[in-house]
Amino acid sequence: MFNRYLNDIKVYEAGKPIELVVREFGIDAKDVIKLASNENPLGCSPKVVEVIKKNATKASIYPDDSMFELKEELCKRFNIEKNQLIIGAGSDQILEFLSHAKLNSNSKILTSNVTFAMYEIYAKQFGAKVIKTASYQHIVSEFKDKIAQENPDIVYICTPNNPTGDATKKEDILEIIQATSKESLVVVDCAYMEYVEDEEYKLSPNDFIEFENVIYLGTFSKAYGLGGMRVGYGIANSSIIDVLYKVRPPFNITTLSLAAAIEACRDEEFVKKSIKLNKEQMKRYIEFANSNNIEYIPSFTNFITLKFKKPQDSSKIANTLMKNGIIVRDLASYGLNAIRVTIGLEEQNSKLLEALSKEI
Amino acid sequence: MFNRYLNDIKVYEAGKPIELVVREFGIDAKDVIKLASNENPLGCSPKVVEVIKKNATKASIYPDDSMFELKEELCKRFNIEKNQLIIGAGSDQILEFLSHAKLNSNSKILTSNVTFAMYEIYAKQFGAKVIKTASYQHIVSEFKDKIAQENPDIVYICTPNNPTGDATKKEDILEIIQATSKESLVVVDCAYMEYVEDEEYKLSPNDFIEFENVIYLGTFSKAYGLGGMRVGYGIANSSIIDVLYKVRPPFNITTLSLAAAIEACRDEEFVKKSIKLNKEQMKRYIEFANSNNIEYIPSFTNFITLKFKKPQDSSKIANTLMKNGIIVRDLASYGLNAIRVTIGLEEQNSKLLEALSKEI
Numbered sequence: 001m002f003n004r005y006l007n008d009i010k011v012y013e014a015g016k017p018i019e020l021v022v023r024e025f026g027i028d029a030k031d032v033i034k035l036a037s038n039e040n041p042l043g044c045s046p047k048v049v050e051v052i053k054k055n056a057t058k059a060s061i062y063p064d065d066s067m068f069e070l071k072e073e074l075c076k077r078f079n080i081e082k083n084q085l086i087i088g089a090g091s092d093q094i095l096e097f098l099s100h101a102k103l104n105s106n107s108k109i110l111t112s113n114v115t116f117a118m119y120e121i122y123a124k125q126f127g128a129k130v131i132k133t134a135s136y137q138h139i140v141s142e143f144k145d146k147i148a149q150e151n152p153d154i155v156y157i158c159t160p161n162n163p164t165g166d167a168t169k170k171e172d173i174l175e176i177i178q179a180t181s182k183e184s185l186v187v188v189d190c191a192y193m194e195y196v197e198d199e200e201y202k203l204s205p206n207d208f209i210e211f212e213n214v215i216y217l218g219t220f221s222k223a224y225g226l227g228g229m230r231v232g233y234g235i236a237n238s239s240i241i242d243v244l245y246k247v248r249p250p251f252n253i254t255t256l257s258l259a260a261a262i263e264a265c266r267d268e269e270f271v272k273k274s275i276k277l278n279k280e281q282m283k284r285y286i287e288f289a290n291s292n293n294i295e296y297i298p299s300f301t302n303f304i305t306l307k308f309k310k311p312q313d314s315s316k317i318a319n320t321l322m323k324n325g326i327i328v329r330d331l332a333s334y335g336l337n338a339i340r341v342t343i344g345l346e347e348q349n350s351k352l353l354e355a356l357s358k359e360i
Numbered sequence: 361m362f363n364r365y366l367n368d369i370k371v372y373e374a375g376k377p378i379e380l381v382v383r384e385f386g387i388d389a390k391d392v393i394k395l396a397s398n399e400n401p402l403g404c405s406p407k408v409v410e411v412i413k414k415n416a417t418k419a420s421i422y423p424d425d426s427m428f429e430l431k432e433e434l435c436k437r438f439n440i441e442k443n444q445l446i447i448g449a450g451s452d453q454i455l456e457f458l459s460h461a462k463l464n465s466n467s468k469i470l471t472s473n474v475t476f477a478m479y480e481i482y483a484k485q486f487g488a489k490v491i492k493t494a495s496y497q498h499i500v501s502e503f504k505d506k507i508a509q510e511n512p513d514i515v516y517i518c519t520p521n522n523p524t525g526d527a528t529k530k531e532d533i534l535e536i537i538q539a540t541s542k543e544s545l546v547v548v549d550c551a552y553m554e555y556v557e558d559e560e561y562k563l564s565p566n567d568f569i570e571f572e573n574v575i576y577l578g579t580f581s582k583a584y585g586l587g588g589m590r591v592g593y594g595i596a597n598s599s600i601i602d603v604l605y606k607v608r609p610p611f612n613i614t615t616l617s618l619a620a621a622i623e624a625c626r627d628e629e630f631v632k633k634s635i636k637l638n639k640e641q642m643k644r645y646i647e648f649a650n651s652n653n654i655e656y657i658p659s660f661t662n663f664i665t666l667k668f669k670k671p672q673d674s675s676k677i678a679n680t681l682m683k684n685g686i687i688v689r690d691l692a693s694y695g696l697n698a699i700r701v702t703i704g705l706e707e708q709n710s711k712l713l714e715a716l717s718k719e720i
Contacts, residue, residue, distance in 0.1 A: 246371060
């Protein structure tokens with residue numbers, strides 16, 4: 001009855017929300033600490049909260065589908081033109097547009113071995129095959145080999161990489177782009193780029209806009225603290241953006257999301273504060289890992305991936321933490337004996353580190 | 361470079377938002393009357409406004425992707441099971457899921473001659489061909505003929521129909537379903553069903569849930585006043601819903617949209633008030649049309665379609681109204697010399713009728 005390539009798809013299960021832990025373990029919602037979805041522990045800018053409250057009565061009104069003001073803000077921030085920009089319901093939706101526009105049952109995508117799950121999910125939704133390199137890191141030689149062998153239609157580079165936290169140097173990315181066919185797309189997913197300080201790893205959309213087959217993705221979900229509002233963007237040569245507009249549904253972000261994202265652009269101080277907190281608290285996790293002999297992946301993001309050695313078991317550890325009201329992301333399903341922990345507020349991190357020290 | 365069937369697609373242009381009229385004609389935003397998008401003129405429930413304000417600080421938190429509470433509310437309202445329900449970013453997104461799951465470059469859809477534009481747009485996004493009957497109304501014999509000739513993969517029935525406002529009798533819909541192949545889908549789009557009072561036309565999801573190839577669509581955008589929040593739903597046999605879940609992106613509605621929709625379900629008084637206002641004000645348009653010898657389509661919705669006779673020209677009339685700060689929907693692009701006017705508040709309607717009387 002339905003398109004045949006859908007037969008093999010399993011439905012994606014998102015991380016457990018606080019509500020579920022409340023329901024399943026009878027823990028009071030205010031006592032649950034969620035460090036599982038890389039949400040900003042400071043919430044969002046207080047100015048954004050005010051704008052949402054002020055605009056609450058506009059819930060009945062469709063958004064400005066041209067997204068005039070938000071585009072103005074982003075063009076200013078990145079020094080780009082409006083026809084080089086498309087807004088999505090999270091950068092997730094830009095992934096969906098790209099998959100829709102580029103992939104079909106004869107297509108292939110290439111990703112690193114452990115990376116953002118949605119690349120694979122959207123590829124399969126359009127019947128495409130998923131090729132992975134051997135390493136979770138984006139190793140140039142591994143990518144070049146697979147590109148030469150498989151000629152993938154989309155090459156995904158997630159930097160900093162989720163769920164591992166490592167990043168790829170700009171020169172490496174440019175080398176992967178050069179190795180890719182001009183008929184294939186390279187997607188540089190920079191959802192966590194705001195947290196990167198090292199110049200060798202820091203990217204901006206303008207590093208890629210000259211290429212007619214490369215797109216840069218960004219999001220308001222992380223450093224800007226709008227995970228719940230679903231706003232992200234793609235920036236590329238207008239020849240790519242024009243096609244993505246053909247598969248964009250109208251009104252693809254809500255009226256309040258639009259207002260929130262516009263205001264978020266105007267409060268860079270909040271972003272700076274978020275990055276500062278993250279940096280300070282990240283140090284505590286590194287110290288903890290070092291002094292407890294836990295291996296970790298040095299992180300360019302707002303989360304850290306802690307690796308365990310058997311008989312320590314990441315699923316067991318994540319489960320025990322959950323029963324204590326602390327939600328982290330078990331990476332067993334990614335083939336890693338590891339957990340991914342979002343860097344939280346000082347007190348949240350203290351509680352997590354205390355609970356974790358009892359488990360290891 | 362991209363999927364070839366996208367070449368012929370033109371990008372959808374949404375109705376002009378208030379902001380654009382402000383920018384283009386220099387009219388103060390508070391003086392602009394928008395009766396173009398069938399938004400609820402009462403806004404949304406004051407209880408929903410409170411919930412949005414209360415939850416504004418949760419903008420950073422991803423929504424409960426299981427949508428537990430909202431599903432509970434809808435299951436209670438419609439007396440259905442959770443596995444018979446899927447939530448979308450507007451019922452629009454359910455149309456996208458259906459098109460994705462069912463259509464490809466070899467597919468066809470069947471619609472009435474003038475109906476909701478997104479059926480055609482989504483069909484083309486997946487390379488499918490669009491077949492239309494001769495009339496804007498859903499005439500059983502016309503549908504049966506086209507079904508016999510073309511064997512379409514999806515048959516769309518929009519009732520009440522947008523942008524015309526007429527509705528289709530339940531017995532007629534059942535006859536169209538019976539005439540459709542069991543391998544094809546019938547979509548009964550009931551975005552405006554809350555406004556229908558006549559028993560012959562009133563539908564509920566349970567009228568169709570026994571069929572394994574029929575889906576009922578509803579929305580929070582109209583009578584519930586949440587157009588800007590993008591929440592709609594599809595209700596069908598679980599065999600259909602299971603497949604739609606395979607093409608649903610996670611977190612497809614925002615945290616505040618979820619909270620708003622849950623609260624909207626709990627304030628049926630607001631919906632009743634909205635319907636009552638609509639009924640009272642609709643009478644004024646009918647009286648105006650009758651006394652000015654304007655033809656209109658009797659409406660089952662929160663809008664009315666006024667038809668003009670040459671030399672009267674709908675585009676010219678809509679443009680003149682816009683320069684006066686009143687936005688309505690010109691239906692020239694649908695092949696009708698007509699405008700669609702959302703039934704507004706008493707004062708808004710007075711201003712529109714006054715402005716219109718000068719134009720005709």
